[in-house]
Amino acid sequence: MASDDRHDSAPDLRILGDRITLQPSGFVEPEPGTVGEDGREQALMKNMARFRSEPWRFLREVSLYVSGTGWRAYDHVIGQPIFYSGFSEHIKTQVMSATLLQTKISQLAEMRVAVEEKEGLLNKNDKDFATQRAQRRAVLVQSLQEVAENLTDNMICKFESKPFIRGAYYMVTQLLLRAYHQGIHVSSEEVLRLRKVAEEAEKKKQSIIFLPCHRSHVDYVSLQLLCYRLGLALPVVVSGDNLNFPIVGSFLQHAGAMYIRRSFGDDQLYTTLVQAYIDVMLQGGYNLECFIEGGRSRTGKLLPPKFGILNFVLDSLLSGRVEDAIVCPVSTQYDKVIETEGYVSELLGVPKKKENLADFLSGGSSVLSLRLGRVDVRFHEPWSLRGFVNDQITRHSKMPSVINVNWRDTKNQYVRQKLLRSLGYKVLADINAVSVVMPTALIGTVLLTLRGRGVGRAELVRRVEWLTARVRAKGGRVAHFGNAPLSDVIERGLGVLGKDLVGVVEGLAEPTYYAVDRFQLSFYRNMTIHLFISEALVAAALYMRVKQGGGPAIQDISYRDLHDQVFFLSSLFRGEFIYSGEGLVVNLERTLLGLEADNVILIERDEMRNITKVGISAAERAAGRENYDFYCFLIWPFIEASWLAAVSLMGLSPPLGYKDDIWVQVSKAQNSAQLLGKTLYHQGDLSYFEAVNKETLKNSYQRFEEEGMIQIIKSKDARIPPRLRIAPEWRPMRDEKTGSLLASGRLWDFTEKIASSRREGKNRRDGATVSTRVLKLTDELGRKLFDEAVRLEEAKGKGSAPVRLSYEEERSLRRSMREQKRKRSLDGRAHL
Template sequence: MGRTEKTVEKLVEEYEKSGSDYAIDNPRALKIHVKRDLSEHRNVVEKEPRRIREDPLAFMLNVGLYYQGAGWRGYKNYIGTKILYPGYSKRIRAMVLDSKNVQNIMDQLATRQTEILANQKNWKDNDKRIEKQRKALRKELEVVAKAIVEKAVSTLDSNRTLRFFAFIVNNILVRLYHQGLHIRESEWVELKRVALIAQEKKQSVIFLPSHKSHIDYLVVSYLMFRLGIQIPHIVAGDNLDMPALGKLLKSSGAIFIRREWGNDELYKTILEEYISTILAEGMNFECFVEGTRSRLGKLLQPKLGIVKIILDAFVNNRFEDCHIVPISLGYDKIIETSSYATELLGTPKEKESLWGVITNSSILQLKWGRVDVRVGKPYSLKNWIDEQIKMRGPMDLTDQYQKSILLKSLGYRVLADINAIAVIMPSALVGTVILTLRGRGVGRSELIRRVDWLKKVIEAKGGQVSEFHDMSTGEIVDKTVVIHKDLIGERKGKDIVEPTFYPIAAFELSYYRNQVIHLFVEEAIVCAALYSVIKKGGGKPLQRMKYEHLLDEISFLSSLLKLDMIYKPGGVEANTKRTIQWLADNQVIEVCEDGCIGLSDIERSCGRENYDFLCFMIWPFIESYWLAAISLFTLAPPSVAAQEPIWVDSKLFANRTQSLGKTLYYQGDLSYLEAVNKETLSNAFTRYEEKNILLKRRHPGPKPWSEVAISRDYTPERQNGILIPRGHLWELVERIGRFRREGKNRRDNATVSTRVLRLADMLGEDNVIPTANQKTSAIKVVAADSSNKAKI
């Protein structure tokens, strides 16, 4: 047995002898104690006083305990490499600035810039001014480098400051989420066990949480503080570096970085060196694989810039190993739901609101339910890479292409892990049911029945549902409706037979529905593919599909939506067979003797409620991709004889698309307003760019910008100067349209083609503007279009 294992075993033995019921707060809580069932959940803030007026004595006592650093609040025996000592940040800054990589890049940049200047001024090679200029530039770069380091490096120098931060966060969380902050104790015991091993080997623990809210990093850091693990260094956008708040966040682990690095080699090198230094020193680290907060409720595709730095540092032997820890955070309600909806509909992004949350007393008076945090099983990065090499065959990790494959696999592995441990909150259950039923509203008894059904299905699929404890489903539903009274309306009175609930703000409520979609994405795609024949009506034999035809439709949809959905591993055909079997086992569909697939008799007899539920999950995304395809008609040249594509500013094009979508929604040709959200539309445009349907060219500069155009093969056709529904682009629109929800005012694309193409032509009238040469004019058009969106 090695030294590390002996140390851990010794700590385990000491813990088991302690017999403390509160040993989870002790860093030595490593095994399940006989007196305690650590598989159960725990509200870590259950005994924390919320407001001074509720219990002044308890509140003031709590203030005193934080000030004195009593018990776990002292944060003295945390697991991990020691931080929080005077001079910590000064030491780290010196290590980064004095590193070989940073010194070399400054030398290279100074030499390169001097050579450019010498060529411009025709200086000879032996001219003394060259060396003088190089030294001057070198000193300027040192000043710039020092400023970058000062901005980025966390100032984890003071235990007292961290305790003050923990006190503030504690009060925000217990007031805002009045039902508490819930964890599963066994997960944290396992995390502590791994953290102790990491401490012994001087290795980092890398936390990779889901990113739904500004509150995310507060919750994670607070839990590390509360449960005695070294708080992580956290990558954060420099837009959060605001007066007072920015300083407090830096002293609690925040690393402020730019959103865009561009070609700034010095900045890139410094950030890479800083993160590598953190990992080499065995300090904990946290970043969000999604890159930014998800405005849609579901996980976003991985943004792997920071993860690439970690992988590069490992490949370059900057550290021997680290431990990856996926984390899922679930909220009954998040602070930003309303602002997310307005952002997605095209309103300019508001200034970051974390400071507003901390100082906004009206927000802190609200009661928004609970937070559930789940921690995935930690795993070694080195072991994972070894497994990948064993599975894929020999890999040269110095080869950029092979390393990019590994990087992408790691990103999707983390997202899959987060989805696997994600807790479905009551808000997601209720929101999903309300948005996946036909009609204007749902009665309370029916809502309770469907929530019960959804809970059972999720658990049967291996998903986790938030604990109801001793509350009935009816009580859970009632509490959720109260929490979301701004999103869910209730009709009741003498002339109403039973309370009936309806969506007030379906767009915002869809955020909570999307938290469930990862559990049903394959089933939803199969049902949407089958819908292409079911929507046509007729007898049962006419509403069936051959397996080969169904697989073709599923492959098309899966490929189309791959930037928005995270699929299970195994490929389309294997996933389809497994999914069809699940749908058949649950009596949603049936596989006939002749190999055809259609709705089961049981599903028909119950009004297609389960089949419709699955279609409703995916339809809004299909609508977005249909709208994105329709919007490409706005890029049509004014003449069929045009030889060159018409280039349009990307922002102008995006605004036009949203204007078109809103118009079609209000005219009844688009079923979902959420289909107009710019995040899904952006993914759709990226897919069309990947398929060479949409062309894009980027213009570098202090403020980079881009233009889009339609490819020659997909250029829309005209007849007598009028756009007509014909050609490759219209074929794409029609194929996507086969899976769309049938609307009240239309049955297929042919019915809407005249109206849609007329609107597209109207929006494309300004395409004659040569945006490449007159960028200023294009910007004016964007602004004008934005101001007119409300009118449309």
């Protein structure tokens, strides 16, 4: 398994404690005593000593950090000056004096004075009215200034003390690398490139905006450690204020965290304050780190981009307040993610606990005893944000459009939204492009894409080898294996995953491995799915015919039917996966040709060489459909989740005796869908327990809202949770006598279209089962939703919300529906 692939050609820079080692491509650390002195890698710095084994050397190392000797002083970093006394006050002064903020404070004060005039609190007939008005306005301005100063102080990062950051680096490195005992790896080629870019950015006083994926709290820790050790100015990390709890919050703030609210609401002052702070950082050339997905991914794959901070950054650029900034997408991959057990609980419906010091300390102490392998950080080639914007404007200006838009008018909201969306998805694509597939992800993927209860050691090795080759063929990167036997690499990966995820049956003809916790293991499988999403969609579309059984001729599918189902599925999962920007026809043809070259499918063509029919090849059938099944197994859990979400919508049809205008809480509807899924799984009507994943169900509901299938209203009153109802044109019919849901209509047809690519299980058959027992269960759960909503409102009980809309909410709904319709028309994307 020695790697000679171009994607794996750059050596690693291994950071482990105080040691930095430049390793050749594919290096795997040998066991002690197995390699002679001449064969060992040359460490550029000595190991950090342990107190128990080398107390005097340990004390000397600590003194080097305390005194700031050599590189530990952090004196000659690439970037703008940070970590000096008075830094925070300097930044705060710049934020508070920003023209943008002062203008907004004046506007808000003026608006409040106008309200008080209207309400008669200021009498225009008083002879000294002008003086009173000016005094009142001055008081309001002063009050808003004080509020803004307090908010700024709580928000901004505080790069004040070098002794602090030296000590923090030492402590955090020791803690992190006890858990990830094999260190942090990066590509030396990427690091050298990044340093060169940073040097140019420093000269131009430009910021580097690091945009990493987000799977763990370790993400920002590892990037800060890398920047510190490589001599780059630490980035200011955008963090949710949920992390700003006693002791830890202050520690993180002095190490680079800036805290912002999860939701800004209609708070104009706070919104402008965040914009002013972003402006100050970008104008000053300070580095910035923001997680493109917003929160941590609980599923293992990339989440759709969140545009909050990106919107502020783009506004700084488009407004002309900032000339340019450098964007650097970052991928952080793990052998094992610390938080996966907690993620599983959340995804199964257990409410997320608020962060606190007790959990932080207890969780941290338990992590120290773990051996979680290594962390791989990869930096995409940085690029100019100004250059990206200019390229997008030029490209869109040349493209034919159904609407008349001046793409050079960057104040136009439609233009801005297009630029913002393109920016977000480009970053995600860049992250996927440099992501490294870890051995644990390969093992998890293989175990969850094979039929049967378990897999023997030899078969596991064979399929991991096949998957490794497929990852590289798709342009992906695999963690460096070096000359170590693949069986050893797999053994290491199994050890990291542990017996709680992967079990082994001993005493057989050969060790046989099986997935113990499929739900948690799916986190690692999802780390590879982005590479094969096109093949998975084609396989699922072809499955419409394959599941019908019969001979090969019966299972073939026409190109038109295949195209239509791939079109439908790709649109259905638009919020789940990142697609190539070349369009469906180009992607589909390239995918079909690739599968044909791999001898997975057989393609029939007409005399003009146009594809007319597609089927599974004879060679693939002879091999037990193992490669075709692999692609199906990747996508089936997501198809089941979307099917489950669509079935749950059937229950949102008001029961007989209820009016059509009853609204139920979004969270309760989604909880009901999850309960339905758990029930169907244990009754055999659902093949994958991962389908009850709360994150995937939420994504499906969001997709349904985008298509106008459901309508969601959000009240201005924060105490009233979002509510929904099924759109009238999608509402299923009921039997007039019995009140039972009828298996017909637009929503039923939509659900059946998803089901046509759904896995046919051993314990159930689609069609009759769904239209009777499953539909009845859905209806019963739906009735409970309506009954509870009405009962709670009448009793004014805890958790109650109005079941009908106010006049203002109705107006807001109509505006929202018009805007969504307009957006769907302007976007011109595939619709369900």
